[in-house]
């Protein structure tokens with residue numbers, strides 16, 4: 001019985017992660033349509049989106065305007081506090097070192113991403129940047145997140 005319950009909970013969490021990652025993917029598509037590298041993020045608290053954002057580096061001519069930074073700023077503004085310990089950040093691609101720092105500063109409780117980023121991802125530099133209690137999940141809707149990036153860069157090369 002206890003095992004069944006754990007399996008059901010894991011399945012419900014998996015479905016919730018996929019639902020929220022689809023919202024992050026929708027943000028990523030908005031970025032792609034604007035000629036930005038297609039990365040999107042949402043911050044979720046108790047199943048509700050409290051912040052969303054997509055890459056705006058070209059639009060704002062701002063190298064710090066990554067999806068995660070937009071989503072974190074929006075979430076703290078919505079919730080009225082500087083910490084996001086009870087929130088989950090969903091982002092379509094593994095965060096870079098800058099965003100990982102911001103995730104650490106905001107004390108996000110859970111971080112979920114889709115595609116790994118072996119070149120620019122934070123794990124190339126450090127594993128110890130998030131809050132010590134933060135939980136990390138990778139590979140959610142990985143193929144869809146990767147496909148968006150691949151298609152974008154393939155178009156650039158034509």
Ligand SMILES: [Zn+2]
Nearest residue numbers: 066095096099
């Ligand atoms: Zn970043």
